[in-house]
Amino acid sequence: MMNVSVRMDNTTKKEFEKFCKDVGLSISGAFNLFAKKVIREHRIPFEISSEDPFYSEENQKHLLKNIEDMKNGINCAEHELIEV
Structure with missing residues (x-):
């Protein structure tokens, strides 16, 4: 033990x-x-879940798209907060 x-x-x-x-x-x-x-x-x-809208599936997709856009040289300095 x-x-x-x-x-x-x-x-x-x-x-x-x-x-x-x-x-x-x-x-x-x-x-x-x-x-x-x-x-x-x-x-x-x-x-296990979170009520924080940051962790929502929709917001995570949005963030991943922005990361991909930045990798491709597209300016994504600001974005709207997605409310759930």
Whole structure:
């Protein structure tokens, strides 16, 4: 076995400890379950998303197009923010 350190704020740690206790797990046990599921499924076992419009698919396409335009010598110093 090897030790792994995780940093989290005190509130999150206390709430996580309470949850783990309520379901009969230790924090270590919970992280081991998470790690084994990640390994088994080869993915993070829950959806990760951002409400920030910067990460929207439409804005990412827009940014990639601007990068391509700049590579081709087209002046793209400014662009409109795409609101989602």
